[in-house]
Amino acid sequence: MKTNLVPWLLAVVAPVVWGSTYFVTQKWLPGADPVWLAAVRVGIPALFMVWLVPVQVWQKFGLRLLLMSLLNITLFSGLLFYSISVLPGGVAATLVATLPLQVILLRLVTGQGAELAHLIAAVGGVVGVGMLLWRADAALSPLGIAAALSAAFVMAAGVLMASRYSSDIKPLQLTAAQISLGGLCLLVFAGLSGHPFPEVTQEGVIAMLWMGPIGMGVAYWAWFRAMAFVPVHKLAFLGLLNPVVAVLGGVIIMGEVLSTGQISGMAIILGCILGAQLVGSRQAGTKSAA
Template sequence: MTTNSSGATAGLPLWLMAVAAPLLWGTTYAVTQAFLAGVDPFWLATLRIVVPGVMMVWLVPLTVWRRHWLNIVVLSALNIGIFTVLLFGAIQRLPGGMAATLTASMPLQLLLLRALQGKLPAPLQLLAAVGGMAGVGLLVWQAPAEPDWTGVALALAAAFCMALGVLLMPLLGRGIKPLVLASAQLFSAGVVLLALMLLWGRPFPSLDTRGVLALVWLGPIGMGLGYYLWFRAITLIAVDKLAFMGLINPVVAVLAGVLLMGELMNISQAFAIALVLLCVLLAQHPAAQR
């Protein structure tokens, strides 16, 4: 169990809340392929951030902007803005499965960052991080004959941004309520990405009714609700445990593909899912404490 500063114990509902964010994010691939195929991926990334950001910005008091604007800018860049640009850049250059596998290095990179702070990981944590990345690789890996090394660097850099953002959240987000912090970050990152898209001059995509509904799922629900739950969990669960929850994302992506798109699952993928979930559970075990 994990205890927050007020002494409340993090029970099963808290862990379910932490799992809910990657569950929502994991549906992105299947929903996009099923209902938003052919939509410009950069516009799609921008809209799924800026729409919930504009809807939620009223939740951010002016005092928060005045006191914490620099922290909000840094966190929104790491957690959402730069991460999204790097990730979509990697996806443009690499097979989706390879990009997902490299991004799954986030827990391992987080442990390495904490080691640089003098907080060495427990052996069980390292085992869970390496095993989780291997499980994701077995689940979705699609190795090209000659990988695009720029794409590889972009995917690893995206994972690094996510790891650094998670690590800095308890420090830079201190004193800001999770819902307010999520709203401020989504709005800040969304406005910057929208400005970049307009300056870039890419034509705005046309969406049918199904596309609009899919965007509502990916934006206000997937990003808005998902990031709120994620930032809420960060305030109550140790970051080196919470980071492993992100490994659930590609598992959900594969399962959603089976359910929504009729994709088939083989024995090795079923084994990989079991391995990933086992590693997530290992990382939560008391023996994984440093």
């Protein structure tokens, strides 16, 4: 029983760490260019992780790893940081929280099926995140909205692809390969963009080290390691912990105060996450045992 809990605990690590991205970026990296922010965040761990991938893995799975890296790392990181830079953090997080819903819709489109309870929980999760975070008083950037929704879409596609085509690649190698390729692509794009490298304070350097080696290396390894054991449609729901952590971080670090509506939204999110894990658990357990 204890052993079965390990993948779920690993699955929780990733969204908890990723949830810190919002308040860490806005507090210690305000105004930083999103292109370079994404490039440096991925590039730092890429320098260390590229050596963890054997040559034969590149030779055998190179194209597959490149496609997964573009979806899970390069496009997702670039779109996420762009949306954070032009939208209020709460709005960006709410739109990115459509990830579980988009995973379910993609499963339906590809003929994999989905339970109605999961669809309801996904919609409820977005509503809960909206209640928790949405505080938009000004006009919203259409490009920012499109970027946030696209970030959720490419991540949904990447998660589904990884769950289907990565069973024969070790989780650490899978993580290292994707981050290495993603970091290279982002650094090249940032260099060609013509944007000047942002000035970063000492606190900003520490923030980048947190979001890079920990937020990318450790968190992504935990995510892909858990994917081997946790059904992908249930794993996606754990991503809803991301905005919950973001808000709690704002309360603890930035002295923000939760309203009654935000507390209600948090309760809805946690209820949807728990409900999504419980729905079909007996059937999944039977298939896993078989």
